[in-house]
Amino acid sequence: MRQPLLANAMKNDEWIDAVDGNAELIEPPHLPGFHILVRPFSVKEKTKSGIFIPDSLKDDIAYLTTVAQVIIVGDLAYQDENKFPKGPWCKEGDYVCYGKHTGTKLFYQGQRFILLFDDQILMRVDSPTHLDPTFNLSH
Numbered sequence: 001m002r003q004p005l006l007a008n009a010m011k012n013d014e015w016i017d018a019v020d021g022n023a024e025l026i027e028p029p030h031l032p033g034f035h036i037l038v039r040p041f042s043v044k045e046k047t048k049s050g051i052f053i054p055d056s057l058k059d060d061i062a063y064l065t066t067v068a069q070v071i072i073v074g075d076l077a078y079q080d081e082n083k084f085p086k087g088p089w090c091k092e093g094d095y096v097c098y099g100k101h102t103g104t105k106l107f108y109q110g111q112r113f114i115l116l117f118d119d120q121i122l123m124r125v126d127s128p129t130h131l132d133p134t135f136n137l138s139h
Contacts, residue, residue, distance in 0.1 A: 038068035
């Protein structure tokens, strides 16, 4: 099996911009099948208290762009009882982690999203701040 070349592929953290993450969708799309639509987080320029984040720390934080909020869960997601014997791993509004180069990037109604399959969700977290190294810098 040939491995596709990713040299020119845009990484998720380069693709995400500082779009307002709280903006509502005018008309949410219908997701058939096993898809999950997530809104990823972008790397911040400074902490809440105004401390600028150095470039070296931004590189480390770029790994955190694998954290997103679940916007829509497809109608067949988590229905395969062989794969998910304990039921769904996540629901709308949850924060999840996914692989660095996973998913399909979408630009929908002026916002950037990533479309994942249900089995591409690696874990659910209570809050993205638990994974943010700058969180302690702002308090």
